[in-house]
Amino acid sequence: xxxxxxxxxxxxxxxxxxxxxxMLHPNIEELRLNYLKIINEPDFKTEFxxxxxxxxxxxxxxxxxxxxxERYKAKVYLKREDLxxxxxxxxxxxxxxxxxxxxxxxxKIIAETGAGQHGVATATVCALMGMECIVYMGQLDIxxxxxxxxxxxxxxxxxxxxxxxxxxxxxxxNEAMRHWINHPTDTHYIIGSVVGPHPYPDMVARFxxxxxxxIKHQLSMEIGNxxxxxxxxxxxxxxxxxxxxxxxxxxxxxxLVGVEAxxxxxxxxESAATTALGKIGVLHGSKSLLMQTEDGQVIEPYSxxxxxxxxxxxxxxxxxxxxxxxxxLSVTDDEAMNAGIELSRTEGIIPAIETAHAIxxxxxxxxxxxxxxxxxxxxRGDKDLETxxxxxxx
Amino acid sequence: MENMANRINTLFQKKKEKIxxxxxxxxxxxxxDTIPIAVELEKSGADLIEIGIPFSDPIADGPVIxxxxxxxLDNGMNLKLLLQxxxxxRKTVKLPILLMGYINPVMQYGIESxxxxxxxxxxxxxxxxxxxxxxxxxxxxxxxEENELVNVFLISPTTSEERIRKIDGVSNGFxxxxxxSSTTGTKTGFTNEQELYFKKLSEMKLKNPFLIGxxxxxxxxxxxxxxFATGAIIGSAFIKLLKSSxxxxxxxxxxxxxxx
Ligand SMILES: Cc1ncc(COP(=O)(O)O)c(C=O)c1O
Numbered sequence: 001x002x003x004x005x006x007x008x009x010x011x012x013x014x015x016x017x018x019x020x021x022x023m024l025h026p027n028i029e030e031l032r033l034n035y036l037k038i039i040n041e042p043d044f045k046t047e048f049x050x051x052x053x054x055x056x057x058x059x060x061x062x063x064x065x066x067x068x069x070e071r072y073k074a075k076v077y078l079k080r081e082d083l084x085x086x087x088x089x090x091x092x093x094x095x096x097x098x099x100x101x102x103x104x105x106x107x108k109i110i111a112e113t114g115a116g117q118h119g120v121a122t123a124t125v126c127a128l129m130g131m132e133c134i135v136y137m138g139q140l141d142i143x144x145x146x147x148x149x150x151x152x153x154x155x156x157x158x159x160x161x162x163x164x165x166x167x168x169x170x171x172x173x174n175e176a177m178r179h180w181i182n183h184p185t186d187t188h189y190i191i192g193s194v195v196g197p198h199p200y201p202d203m204v205a206r207f208x209x210x211x212x213x214x215i216k217h218q219l220s221m222e223i224g225n226x227x228x229x230x231x232x233x234x235x236x237x238x239x240x241x242x243x244x245x246x247x248x249x250x251x252x253x254x255x256l257v258g259v260e261a262x263x264x265x266x267x268x269x270e271s272a273a274t275t276a277l278g279k280i281g282v283l284h285g286s287k288s289l290l291m292q293t294e295d296g297q298v299i300e301p302y303s304x305x306x307x308x309x310x311x312x313x314x315x316x317x318x319x320x321x322x323x324x325x326x327x328x329l330s331v332t333d334d335e336a337m338n339a340g341i342e343l344s345r346t347e348g349i350i351p352a353i354e355t356a357h358a359i360x361x362x363x364x365x366x367x368x369x370x371x372x373x374x375x376x377x378x379x380r381g382d383k384d385l386e387t388x389x390x391x392x393x394x
Numbered sequence: 395m396e397n398m399a400n401r402i403n404t405l406f407q408k409k410k411e412k413i414x415x416x417x418x419x420x421x422x423x424x425x426x427d428t429i430p431i432a433v434e435l436e437k438s439g440a441d442l443i444e445i446g447i448p449f450s451d452p453i454a455d456g457p458v459i460x461x462x463x464x465x466x467l468d469n470g471m472n473l474k475l476l477l478q479x480x481x482x483x484r485k486t487v488k489l490p491i492l493l494m495g496y497i498n499p500v501m502q503y504g505i506e507s508x509x510x511x512x513x514x515x516x517x518x519x520x521x522x523x524x525x526x527x528x529x530x531x532x533x534x535x536x537x538x539e540e541n542e543l544v545n546v547f548l549i550s551p552t553t554s555e556e557r558i559r560k561i562d563g564v565s566n567g568f569x570x571x572x573x574x575s576s577t578t579g580t581k582t583g584f585t586n587e588q589e590l591y592f593k594k595l596s597e598m599k600l601k602n603p604f605l606i607g608x609x610x611x612x613x614x615x616x617x618x619x620x621x622f623a624t625g626a627i628i629g630s631a632f633i634k635l636l637k638s639s640x641x642x643x644x645x646x647x648x649x650x651x652x653x654x
Contacts, residue, residue, distance in 0.1 A: 009528075019497055021454040021523040022548040023575045025557075164460060170451065177453045184552055184575045282498045282524065283451060295472040296502030297450040 004249040004325060006316070010198025013322060015289075015315035018197035019282045023181045027189075028285075030104065032199045038103050039096070039206065051095050052210065055128070056085045058092075060211075062218035062374070067346040074367035077228070078349070078377045079215055081240065088352060088379030089208060089240045090121040094190055096207030098125040101188035108132045108187040112176040114141055114169030114236065115307035115354060116148025117379055118192030123157035133157040136175040138167040141306045148383045166300040168309045169236075173284050193237025194314030197285030201242075201314050208243025215374055216247055223372060230365070232257045233376040234358040235328070236272075236307045238314040240378035245326065255327065258317060259361045261303035262330035272301035273330040274313045275321045283311065288318040304333040304387060305353040307379075331360040339363075340381065341394045352379035353387060401490035401518045402544045402567045405441060406603050406624065413625025414616070414653060415442035415605055416632050417494065419462040420479065421471025422448075423636055428476065431636065432483045432491070434643055438650035440489065441625065444521065445480070447473055447495030454523055456579035458630040462637070473503050477515040484516035492546065494521040509537045519544030519567055527564065539566065546570050551591045555598070562600045569604040571595055571623065579630025581609045584618055592622035616653045628653075 003013075010016050010032070018028050038044055052058040060080045069076045081089040094111075101109060109126050112135070113119030119135040126133035135152055139161045142149050152159050165171040173195075180189045194201040194208075216226040231248055233241035235258040248254040263271035271277060274289050281290035283298055291299040291311040303309040313321075320326035331339075340356035343349050351359060355378045367373065381388065388394070405413065416435055420428045432443055448466035452459060473495075480491060493512060500508050500522065512520070520543065525534070530545065538545050544567030549558050552575050561569060573588055574581055584592075588609075595604060606619040607627030619626045632649065639645040 017526060017529070019524045019526060022553060023454065023550045023572060025550075026552040026554070164464075165450070174451055174453050178456070178577045181454060182576045182580060279502075281501060282496075284453070285524075290498075292498070292502065294502065295474075296499035297467060298498075 002250050003323070004320065006198065006202040012316045012319035014280070015287050015318040016198055016201065017287050018285055019287065020197050020285045021181065023184065027180065027184050028197050034104065035100060035199050035203050038100050044099060044103070048096055048099055052092065056091050056095065057083060058210065059214045059218070060084060062215060062222065064222070065347050068343070071346060072362045072367060073369050074371040074373050076362070077372065077374045078347070079211060079244065079374055081211065081376060081378050082349065082351065082355070082380035086117070086121050086124050087382060088117040088121070089211065089243060090118040090192060091124065092210055092243065093192065093204050093207040093239060094118070094121040094125045097188070097190045097203070098129050098131065101190070102129065104188060106186060106188040108183070109190055110134045110136070110176050110179050110187055111190045111192060112136045112169065112172040113192060114138070114172065114309060115305070115352065116141065116145040116152070116383060117307060117352070119157070119159070120148050120151045120155070122190050122192070123152040123155035126157060127155045134179065135159050136162050136172040136179070138162045138169060138172045140167040141169065141172070144387060145306055145383055146386065168306065170298065170311055177284065193239040194242045194316055195237040195284055195286065195312065201286065201316050204239050205242040205246060205316060208239050209246035211240070211243035211376065212245060212247035215244070219372070227251055227254050228372040228374045230255045230257060230371065230373040231376070232259060232358050232361055232373065234259045234308060234354050234378060235313055235317060236310050236354060238317040240376050242314065242316060244374070244376040249325065256320070256325065257361060258326050258328045259357045260328060260330045261305055261308035261336070261357055262332045263302040263304070265332055266330055270302035272303040272308050272310060274311065275328040276330055278312065286315045288312050288315040289321070305336065305357065307352070307354040308357065329361050329364050331357040335360040335363070337391050337393070340388065349377070350381035351377060352381050353384045355379050400542050400544055400567070401488070402442070405490055406568060409441060411624060412620045412654070413441045413605065414650070415444055415625060415627040416440045417444040417446060417627060417629035418632055418636060419446040419448055419459065419466050420476045421466035421469045422462045422633070423465060425469040425471060427642070428479045429482050430642055431646065432487050434646040435650065436487045436489045438647045440650055442490050442492065444492045444494045444627065445476065447476060447493055447499055449496040449499055452496060454577055456577040456630065458579040458633050462633045473499050473508070477511050480515040480517055490518040491516065492519045492521055493517055497522055497525045505533055506537060509534070509541055509543065513541040513543060517543070519546060521546040521570060523548055527561070531564065535564070548572055550575050551588070558598065558600070562602055565602045567602065568624070569600065569602050570627065571604045571606045573606050573609045573619065576608060578608060582611050583615060584609060589622070592619060596622045613653050
């Protein structure tokens with residue numbers, strides 16, 4: 001088995017595990033004992049693949065970005081997850097998890113959301129399956145991602161504001177976990193990234209791995225070889241990156257680059273660059289890298305992008321960072337916003353601000369003219385119009 | 395040597411019913427209040443004290459304890475300071491003291507230092523709800539037992555009988571039976587179903603005594619659960635009292651005395 005995959009105890013190297021109060025133990029254990037069995041069943045695979053194709057619109061294109069390539073003097077391809085139904089990669093995971101939830105006999109779904117993309121993707125699959133849906137969202141994120149809040153409501157979900165802490169993704173996750181503790185038997189918690197107690201990180205990574213599976217196939221068709229020189233993805237919790245890296249992890253000659261949000265600068269005190277600022281710690285049920293004080297209190301992160309505004313990263317990424325398999329860069333608010341405008345004007349694609357961080361990383365890389373670079377275009381910018389407008393420099 | 399036996403084990407040897415354990419958050423409502431609250435609890439007749447180590451993200455707690463955690467952290471409470479306060483408390487207080495908290499602050503303090511410094515300060519044991527049993531056995535158990543401390547695990551109504559037996563096997567003081575699957579301070583009062591659960595527990599003839607917590611807030615609920623369990627734990631109701639109190643000494647006295 002690959003050293004980059006989760007081991008039988010639920011760990012990636014020293015990271016991972018299930019650090020949960022006893023009240024959640026039966027739920028997590030039920031999931032742990034069943035998730036592989038369920039997702040390997042032929043009828044599950046058939047239903048999952050069919051929904052990804054007919055409902056989500058997969059495979060998403062791998063698009064050669066001609067003008068961006070000219071600008072950065074390399075062959076830049078964009079993996080168009082922004083063209084997924086609901087506008088981001090998040091739905092790959094919610095389709096998978098709701099099918100698991102159904103097979104576990106659950107009737108209700110809860111989720112946390114930051115940018116609202118995961119909330120919308122969850123509300124969407126709940127509508128599709130006729131299941132009740134509650135989404136926890138930080139009050140600050142409700143304010144900065146309005147359109148997504150209304151989309152969730154239109155889809156029939158109940159959006160509950162989290163008003164503790166900085167009122168962002170971390171606090172929404174706390175509230176979702178508390179809800180699950182209080183409703184353990186009939187409810188499944190659809191976590192939106194490769195975070196949380198084992199088996200969530202592995203399960204979510206598997207559902208997102210369709211991204212790299214398609215990239216390999218598409219590159220083979222396009223350039224006659226499945227291996228790019230670089231794969232670049234932004235990292236909030238790390239689900240789109242996990243999906244984009246997954247099938248390349250053992251291909252050591254493919255350079256993998258994760259891009260974190262530096263906020264107002266890594267050392268500004270207002271940042272979400274976990275690998276630069278974090279230490280090993282436990283939050284939301286797993287051991288990973290975590291931004292925290294010396295006393296072990298979690299530091300409130302900051303990023304202009306709601307989806308990257310999280311003080312940790314998934315345990316898989318902590319391990320990939322520690323082993324050096326993935327190189328991590330960080331990008332400030334301003335660099336990301338500029339890159340968002342740049343992509344809009346060179347390629348006609350307005351990206352999500354999360355995704356704009358991955359685009360901005362191009363400037364920090366030394367590329368050769370024949371380097372093949374795949375950027376995971378994790379989502380589109382519709383939800384971020386207000387942030388673009390407020391930023392104003394276009 | 396009298397001191398060598400853990401105060402928790404001694405308590406359960408001497409007292410077989412109606413044990414009252416009271417939980418409060420360190421450094422709340424004021425930073426220094428940890429000490430007088432412990433002193434008053436002993437004077438008022440509580441049997442056991444659980445002091446919460448505040449954490450920024452207490453996922454098993456409802457609004458009342460969340461709020462006390464936040465206030466305590468804003469007051470500047472941390473584990474190092476808490477252990478100094480326990481030393482102060484130990485100058486007069488003889489009751490068993492447990493520290494209760496989430497694992498991350500403990501990890502950052504250092505597991506070995508945490509156990510040894512706790513022992514030196516006069517702590518008798520720990521409740522660490524998000525510490526997995528396997529990790530306890532790997533990294534804590536030997537040190538905890540060498541230092542004659544007690545580690546308390548939680549069970550809930552959804553914990554399987556097999557797992558309860560396993561938890562009973564690694565426990566060396568008592569078991570914390572959560573009355574319902576819920577966060578703290580969410581529910582009050584008990585249903586028939588919960589009473590059946592308590593009854594089942596009492597009939598399991600566990601090697602460790604068990605205390606019931608979550609949903610115990612007053613005389614009525616205290617009396618109800620101590621029919622089945624050796625004692626009960628009160629948390630949120632006491633924290634609420636502390637927050638609104640203008641005279642800790644009389645309010646704590648009245649609170650404890652109204653329970654019996
Ligand atoms: C478009 C987009 N990209 C990236 C992310 C970050 O999440 P992750 O790191 O799990 O992919 C989000 C999260 O909301 C998002 O909406």
